Amino acid sequence: MTKATEKMTGARAFIECLYREGVDTIFGYPGGVLLPIYDELYDADIRHILVRHEQAAVHGAEGYARATGKTGVCIATSGPGATNLVTGIANAYMDSIPMVVFTGQVPSSLLGNDAFQEANITGITMPITKHNYLVQDANELPRIIKEAFHIASTGRPGPVLIDLPKDVTVQEIDFYYPDKVNLRGYNPTYHGNMQQIKKAAALIGKAKNPVIYAGGGVISSDASKELIELAEKVKAPVTTTLTGMGGFPVEHELFLGMPGMHGTKYANYAIQESDLLIAVGARFDDRVTGKLKAFASDAEIIHIDIDPAEISKNVKVDIPIVGDAKWILQKLLKYADPSQSEKWLDRIAHWKKTNPLHYVPPGTGDGIKPQYIIEQISEACKDAIIVTEVGQHQMWAAQYFKFSEPRTFITSGGLGTMGYGFPASIGAKIARPDRVVFDIAGDGSFQMNSQELATVVKEDVPVIVAIFNNGYLGMVRQWQELFHNRRYSATCIQDSVDFVKLAEAYGALGIRATKRDEVRPAIEQAIASGRPTVIDFVVECEENVSPMVPAGAAINEILDLERKE
Amino acid sequence: MRHTLAVLVENKYGVLTRVAGMFSRRGYNIDSLTVGVTDDPTMSRMTIVVRGDDEVLEQVTKQLNKLIDVIRVTDLKSEDSVERELALIKVNSDVTNRSEIMQIADIFRARIIDVASKSMVIEVTGDEGKINAIEQLLRPFGIKEMVRTGKVALKRGQKSS
Ligand SMILES: Cc1ncc(C[n+]2csc(CCOP(=O)(O)OP(=O)(O)O)c2C)c(N)n1
């Protein structure tokens, strides 16, 4: 077969490759070494979202990826542009989100000379990328881009970085886009071992107290439907982790809520008393397991994961099944018989009734309880996409929103990045313009990337930022209250800024709600406006996230922390 | 417990950094690491001696396999593989003890590769134990400098799958 080739520059080839990968949106920020690429982007058929800080480009691409399942793409210039991406790359790596990140680089001839705006970004990002490349010859660019998209989106997904020296972008090449990749060191397993699957099925049939513990892998492998079917068939309750939220409907009677530090009591009790724990695309994170030695200590453990290195990394597993969660769940569905869980489900129903998630509504006052806002958003807009920042508000969103489908909860799980939510919500809204998108924000977190108000106004991306304004770096304050004698060292951020005026200064809509009965109208007004909106919810400032497993305790040693009025 | 891993990797720039970085990031201890190109110039072979129990070995192997540039990892058990290390030892010597040192070298089938008025350089190959032994015997004369390559190893018999 003859190869169809065409002469073009590296910069042009870059655009052609993106077309072939079906990229319609790219988040970025220009700079000197990117001039040839930005010149091509000027009239390319790709939407470029100009952010106001590179961190927002990388989080934006991640929000886009999480809302769609497609690979997110972003670009930044060499040196400081590239290093500004680092937090976002680490975030995507921790949560296994498919992304291809492009960075400009100084010309090859200057590499290693400490040239102006040179940073060794492939070196810096080695431990936080699935793989990375420094392009040394433009002729290799199409192959490298092809490989990067392949690596990012297959197996356990993750970010891949491509560093582009300026000379590579102006070099003339015969363009040819390969239709296959050839990576002898990379060959993810998708089909689980049938013998293991049958063993697992047999265990399920005999189990009396089974629990399914599902993580972000269920979302990335698009296995939500299979998860529901399996749970229903084998009659096992399901707990989903922070990143697995949305993978199982909250209102399903088999749903246990979230496990771990701020999970529900009944999820934690169920895990601890289970005789069979079926982990699906979850990685036994310390926020889930609490004291490792005491975690599910009476249970046999089945672990389904696409990454062999996750098997027995933290918790010794009895039946590992390496492969794609969707494929494996389909097979399990075929071979597994219902478990013996009648009594177990009764016990769980009892735990649910006696230990529900709850908060004490204000007695006489009309102050706003933060949990109440989440309940109201959930009621007002059941199919909204909920993106969050990091802190107490994030936990309340996970606890109180009634998620009903995958890819509607987008949050920084593994890295816990404040400032993540607003830019990620921009990506999500661009990917899903048909959905209402909320950034559930803390007053602290929002200030880490509030400059993106310019982006949402200029690009007309009508996301709604709901600031839970408690005047504190609340999650840290909560720990100070509990473990440091209420010494609120460096956590009070009261009166930082007038968020309504800040929104208005950028040309966005600003709304303030200070009383309970203003909550719902504020939400309705924001949705109806169709404009980028900031709602400043002035909430009770010392509310705590409850329940809570203290650090180092077993997860059934879970405490109520609600504040009595 | 020490394990010897044969790691076949792409012969590309940066691979050594990726492998070494993974070890340090995850807190695994490398006793020695050697690397060189194979009969196929697109591949290099690393021999890594790592310390740890079976669980550590399992994690190390899996984490190595996760690196895109790692093609294959084989755990070389000492029973069914051959291992060698080479050392160069510069030892104090003059006319009074030269023949004594040469005798020691002879016993170990080591070679004298340089002789100067106050020192000589001995080249010795063998397994780790043998190199430790000759080092012990030469120490009383005064070792001025010594360099060891680290272990290289191959599986006996047919190609390691
Ligand atoms: C970039 C970053 N810096 C610091 C932290 C540590 N941290 C975790 S939660 C938190 C407070 C968050 O405050 P806010 O956004 O106001 O949310 P709240 O807890 O008050 O709801 C801090 C400082 C972090 N997670 N991320």
Ligand SMILES: [Mg+2]
């Ligand atoms: Mg706050």
